[in-house]
Amino acid sequence: MKISTKILVLLPVFIAFFSCDKALEEDPQNKLKPETVQDYDELLNYGYPTTRDYGTEVPLDFYVEMMTDDQDLSYFNQDANEYAIHPFSFEITHEHSSMMRGYDQAWKNFYEAIYYANVIVENIDGAEGGTAAKNYLKGEAMVLRAFSFFKLINLYAKPYDPGTAASDPGVPLKLDPIVQASSYTRNSVQEIYDQIDSDLTEGTRLMEENDQRVQSKYKLTPVAANLLASRVALYKKDYESVIEFATKVTGENSQIFDISGTTMEEAQTGWGYGQGTHYLSPDNDNVLFVYGSNEYYTYAYLPGALGVSDDFMNTFEPGDLRLYYFSYVKGPQGRIYFKNRPFPNRTGEPVRGFRVEEAYLNRAEAYAESGMLREALDDINYIRRFKFDAQFDEEDGNYYRYSVSDYSGKEEVIDIVREERRRELFGEFHRWYDLRRYGMPEIRHQYNDETYILPAGDPRYILQIPQVELDFNPSMEKNPR
Template structure:
């Protein structure tokens, strides 16, 4: 069994910084003395190796699995590739979703990437006692490491593990837990979902205690107290621990309860309008990832765009999408036939975010809006319908014109929960949360129509994901299965 020390593992991480463009840090050291000693040194290591900055997220396929997307044709586009190829296996819920229609393997890097983040966090946490730095510097680093590991385990468990159910969690198949702070050539058996979430709870507590020692100077490009609290409320929402959801949502909103009021912004679609996810948006607690997902980009001749189902879900007066323009989705019409024989082509675009050069921020975010909706659902589940609707309407006042914003409190708990779930779908569309919500909301039956051929010779194929299908769990990536005898079976637990 090959084992590497913490120092060797750190040097391996430092080597990755040379490829990831973390400039300046290694300039301070000669090639034979690359040894971090201070909290600042380790902070640069963590930022270079375990943060999604302006990089494509490996799990960019998550929205393709949902009822929010359909295949679309932009016959006017002459640039880019056919995005159906990389999205096909996920959009049609294939047994091996990594395969394209021509059996080309589009490798899913999510597993390897997130476990690298977990290893990086483990290394940092193990080195805390020996590194130099102030109490606050080390606390900030400790909080970030716990938050990074929490986010990684949450994503891994909800992509490759079974959905959390309090009744079955102790036997449901989850993902492996890696406690090592060194690299080792060894297989890790799959934990249960209960064990995975228990580990997440430890990181919630660790992040909370560490960030509490840090002065309130929120940096949206690093994990911070407010962002970790929102994420904690999300984890407890999946666990159905309603009091804990409320506790951490309260904490998040006490640190930052801002909402970007779309009523105060320029008209959606106007030249003055900025992207919703941008540096001016004060509700953003943490910013990460490249904003443009190729499969959802309308510049391509074939892509995946908003479904009629999600488009029709927006209410009258909703500034996120009003049937034509919006801060989340927009419809444009272009004459491609000339003035004599006009031919109008309609293109539906997701306009929530863009490249960081345009927005001043990365493309995805942990936002205070989620804390409001997580808390609203927890209140509703506890039977406190008045407070649930108060949180729901607080968000709607920032998204919908005043005459349509406020909803009356329905008479039943079921109806209040339904309104909150509908609002979640609208608010977080194309932010990669819908698939997780579908899993925890009973795994309903879904239908997709796949467009084949070209714009001159087009056909369709119909696909159905049955209710409670095992395909609500994504297979462990092919490269991991073939190299790991334990994970290759896919059924093992501790």
């Protein structure tokens, strides 16, 4: 039997597990499983988060990007705005699902990825094949499982707080592929993060000790795993570990995507097509890992609905070419950005990725929070060196370098680092999560004559558990509203 057939046979197991109806109570029997390492390697492709929904595409978590202070709605496409207005006005609910197959598919899709990772972790040791290949694949599955839990806990639970994490409700912790008749409850935030840390530690070790020298940017590598570990540590405010993991990344790959050879005049022509197309290309040396498919619902609004906010645009300095790589301005349609177009086909199609720049940004923030201000600005300046017009006049004072002597102390440097992070990672689905860990500040959106406000610390910074899950699991605690 070919592996494709075996995978299809396994799909009903997943559907039964996640359909949230009576099928959840049934334990499927006599299901065929993969046999070789190659079989399991192909099956693990389903463990990578994607917008897949068995032949169609649904959003992962793009809607949280629409809720940030980086976004604005234009006045051009009123039909598109009927859909976009819900997340833009901070009103994400599952009652909107009939409009566009559900804004919030993250719960389903990330638990799907966890299911397949669990299948590999549970069964790979008994597969036919070499020990090194099996160990590497198990490590890859564990890191993928950690990534999915990390996304879930930062969508549906409070930001990590060491003082309350043990009692804060998180998400269900499911570590085996066995269907249970009983309903699921929420584990604590601390339990989820403990599992994330455990999976990352053991998974990365297995990958490093059994490195298969994977060349594909669509597969996790030990370097990408260390970048994820630095991000997790940053969210936990474990700054020593952030520095450790980020330094492992930069020790293996210090490449920054260089746009400094483009002049400002060149960048402002051609609507940014040539520049923005390749910012996240898998061909770039600085790109470590890409995942997910192009979410056509995500930016189907462009160029009609979503644009870049004035608040974000005003953070750019003269000479910073990223402004023109990320957006252009065209009349009533508003500002339209192209940074996330991974391939030169059509505009407005984002792809998710891990880049070396994030390692420097994570480490810079950890340095700044630890009072190592010079080191923090060194990392920031290293990135900025490749993002400004190399012919820009340094003498006029508007150039890329920051100096510790220009700032009065730690808090100002932290602000500098955070603003640089905002600019460099724009549109890559970091901003919402960053705002959460910054203390959940107030966000204001303006559209037509309406002002929409997300107050500081508002419960809507935590997404509601999908209603279908709450209906099936009455013991599962809802998030407050």
